[in-house]
Amino acid sequence: MPSRSAEKVITPQVLRDWPLPDPQGDKMARGTVLVIGGSRFTPGAALLAGVAALRAGAGRLQLAVTESTAAALSIAVPEAKVVGLPETERGSVAGDVPDHLLELAGDADVLAIGSGLDDIEETRTLLHRVLDAAGKDTPVVLDAYALGALSKEPDLLAGRSQPVVLTPNVTEAQHLLGREPKDDLADEAFELATRYQATVSLYGHIATPDGRAWREESADAGLGTSGSGDVRSGILAGLLGRGAEPAQAACWAAFAHAVSGQRLAPRFGRTGFLARELVDEVAYTIATV
Template identity: 40%
Template sequence: MSQIIDLPLVKRLQRPSHSDKDGRGRVLVIGEGLDAAGALLLSGTAALRTGARELQIAAPPGLAASLGVAVPEARIIPLDEALAGAAAQSDAVVVGASSTAEDGRPTRQFALAPGGAAYLLMAPAMTGLKPAEAQAFGGRLVLLASLAEMAALRGRGQDEVLSEPLEIAREVAAAYQAVVIMNDRDSQIVGADGRAWQTAGNVAALATGGSGDVLAGIIAGLMARGFAPVDAAVIGAYLHGRAGWRLSHDVGSVGFLARELLEEIPLVMTDLSTAQTLPGSL
């Protein structure tokens, strides 16, 4: 049923810096609403920690100054209909928190641009998403949602999704021609072709506010580095889980913060660069 991560693929995480710069790419993270600042910071920083070369954050004017100070490595751009131009110059785009425009149109409609950018939509950006709209992304789409959020997307009961998580994830992936990550204690990752992976035994403390934003940024950083969306999703989920595992041993099994995951990301990648086998499981 489940696929195994390819170790040589994982070892691409730590290519020599002198040959990696041109392949590390640019990430654009988009969020609306004054409540989006934390999510934008977490996703954007996670993308940089995973090795993206450049970061742009599209945010409301009221957040520009604070985000510029909090993430000085990022270029802060206005949140308007110029998003398509910014997306066209990016390698990976995250459409995340509070992502419905004032006129009711999802920001994803402004952000979709021709070209080769890969996209990750978090649950708020998936509101009203139709299969035909998702298919317009040309297979360059990752959908990241909880079990409850996935149930709402498909108009299914949460109990039904809980009883058949893999089947529901495969249904969504096929219908939307997208990579699906359905988050729970054991997360389901499914490609549009039906291949499936499952994280096993994630630490309970990963179920904390902002953890999903970190995962989104990790996946975006990997896509910006040239990993295919399905590979970025699988490896990203694995890195996220290992970062949580490290913190659970250093800080405690509960009580660590999502922002503390950020500093663990490059350490986990360094550990994996010399690993003969993959610790943990997926």
């Protein structure tokens, strides 16, 4: 088993020395991001993740959400292709997703799964179907209930070739670990990375299965607001769409997420800004690194 290296602090200079792929060509060259989420009662989570992906530089956005919310989201995000998915009586995305979603998953350059999903068992079924349909090299970002589904079936990713990034908060990390996280979140991020053979972004700590590690130190309390995690996973997916490799995308996303909050603090206070306002700062934050 590899050992964890000392964490490298993510600074603007570290990122400048690790530049994102140069955005050349048309929108197709910057990737198609497919966000799968959005139950009847939480469609905004998929909206936040999707728009954040565009702000991070993705070329095209597709949103797959419950049928009852698809029309409203297509108006709210006119830049996106929005498809409706069957839903349960409780308003959750049904796991037995239709073939048209599997076709989109097979053609997408990045999959972001979890924002706004709200049923563990339906999500487990959905993950199996979608990951089976996705390209073998298609990066996948798992967040929210997708992480809950993974915690119920730890071998779900075993044998799959897709590069995966997990973006748990501390509660989701507890489910993935099967115990309370210890104080050293760097070690916990590395344990998750090795256990699930994925890049992990946990509360500013980024770890890879081969032992590389980074730490983002710009975050403040204001990021602990509803929808903030959806924004972070969307930024990450957008950077993957641009061609960043998973660890690079995770580091840049953590920095862009945190510094976007810093930019809002003078106007709204440390804890008064909203996740939707974070989204509007993302492109400028990335551009000015």
